[in-house]
Amino acid sequence: MRRVVWLLFCREWRLAWRRPGDLLNPLVFFALVVSLFPLAVGPEPTMLRSMAPGVIWVAALLATLLSLDGLFRSDYDDGSLEQWVLSPHPLALMVLVKVLHHWLLSGLAMVLLAPLFGLMLALPLSSLPVLVLTLLLGTPVLSLLGAVGAALTVGLKSGGVLLALLILPLYIPVLILGTGAMDAALQGMPVTGYALWLGCLAMLALSLAPIAIAAGLRIGVSE
Amino acid sequence: MNWSFFHKLGSPKWFHDISGRWLPWFAVAGVLLLSVGSVWGLFFAPEDYQQGNSFRIIYIHVPAAFVAQSCYMMLAVAGIVSLVWRMKLADVALKCAAPIGAWMTFVALLTGAIWGKPTWGTYWVWDARLTSMLILLFLYFGIIALGQAISNRETSAKATAVLAIVGVVNIPIIKYSVDWWNTLHQPATFKITEKPAMPVEMWLPLLLMVLGFYALFTVSLLMRMRLEVLRREHKTRWVREVLEKSS
Numbered sequence: 001m002r003r004v005v006w007l008l009f010c011r012e013w014r015l016a017w018r019r020p021g022d023l024l025n026p027l028v029f030f031a032l033v034v035s036l037f038p039l040a041v042g043p044e045p046t047m048l049r050s051m052a053p054g055v056i057w058v059a060a061l062l063a064t065l066l067s068l069d070g071l072f073r074s075d076y077d078d079g080s081l082e083q084w085v086l087s088p089h090p091l092a093l094m095v096l097v098k099v100l101h102h103w104l105l106s107g108l109a110m111v112l113l114a115p116l117f118g119l120m121l122a123l124p125l126s127s128l129p130v131l132v133l134t135l136l137l138g139t140p141v142l143s144l145l146g147a148v149g150a151a152l153t154v155g156l157k158s159g160g161v162l163l164a165l166l167i168l169p170l171y172i173p174v175l176i177l178g179t180g181a182m183d184a185a186l187q188g189m190p191v192t193g194y195a196l197w198l199g200c201l202a203m204l205a206l207s208l209a210p211i212a213i214a215a216g217l218r219i220g221v222s223e
Numbered sequence: 224m225n226w227s228f229f230h231k232l233g234s235p236k237w238f239h240d241i242s243g244r245w246l247p248w249f250a251v252a253g254v255l256l257l258s259v260g261s262v263w264g265l266f267f268a269p270e271d272y273q274q275g276n277s278f279r280i281i282y283i284h285v286p287a288a289f290v291a292q293s294c295y296m297m298l299a300v301a302g303i304v305s306l307v308w309r310m311k312l313a314d315v316a317l318k319c320a321a322p323i324g325a326w327m328t329f330v331a332l333l334t335g336a337i338w339g340k341p342t343w344g345t346y347w348v349w350d351a352r353l354t355s356m357l358i359l360l361f362l363y364f365g366i367i368a369l370g371q372a373i374s375n376r377e378t379s380a381k382a383t384a385v386l387a388i389v390g391v392v393n394i395p396i397i398k399y400s401v402d403w404w405n406t407l408h409q410p411a412t413f414k415i416t417e418k419p420a421m422p423v424e425m426w427l428p429l430l431l432m433v434l435g436f437y438a439l440f441t442v443s444l445l446m447r448m449r450l451e452v453l454r455r456e457h458k459t460r461w462v463r464e465v466l467e468k469s470s
Binding site for chain 1: 306358361362364365368369372373375378381382385386388389390392393396
């Protein structure tokens, strides 16, 4: 079992590095969306500061969604998804490896980039650790939930918009908790409650989402 | 316990027979409840001492919100039944109930907005409960859109079932969000465990309206399901017999 996980991880890793553009695009999108906001609402630091948590979270959310659209597409097209479904190893586990690998390359990169954009949006230095922490807890939930939608729309031609319609409503609790934590941090209030709730959602998504993703992929492959 | 009724539910013909017998009863009950409840609520129930007559819209708003929320629960239950027992009727129920639920959510939002203007001074506030109803509407849209995007009927039923189950996990979080932000919206009108804060003359018509809305929901669901069952089974002999008898 451990060997399968390791082999799968290596495969994903190699595949990802052979097409570095796919890795970079969501990050560039994230950066672009964040930098559009000061251009649209003006460079006033106080206003930017009050908007920054929301802007960063919404940008992270959209970038995740964008990167998830093709998560299972190439595997579906070349038939390896069918091999996954047929293989004796639990599909949920293999899917979890794939999604976590995807998070490692897109979500984690956004987490690392976020403090930079926080500074550009005039967030005080003291609130940046909270931003990193909440994103660190929240982005895996985004990836896992989004993968459920990606699995359900895997065989469809017009997957992109539909994926957004299916998944964005489910992202709302994460968005509320993430920005709530940032607002609390900006006002000097404790953020432990928000962080714990985000952790709860992360655990819930880690344990339940792979089952739903596997079910979705089985349905998609059977078509 | 005798489970034979459960197995019978798997048979479209049995469903068509039995629902045909139930339908008039639900329809009569619905018409009675709705007419008595609305006349009582709109004309005879006492005025609210703060909101005046504008509070009377709750006789539409609260029942619609009730049905909208329980309809989503029903979708999830139908989804589980469909995935676990592969029951065709559960697929039909899931497909037919989603648009009704979306409409009910829309009615609840609309009446809420109309009520909000004289009471809160604005049509829309980003209050937790309003927002969660809006999310519910989007969840319904997602289910309907996914069902329509997949052309294969069985695949589409399974996919929407999974989506409904995933969505229902979100419902408790939405419920808790009401407690997280303590905001404008008043707490739930009915609680099973407590006596309502309204006087009897106010909540009794509301209760009738809620029951009437459930009857209305059942009637429209059964009618849609019967039509869908006939369409899906159109090649079988019993459907032909039914159609010959009715024409």
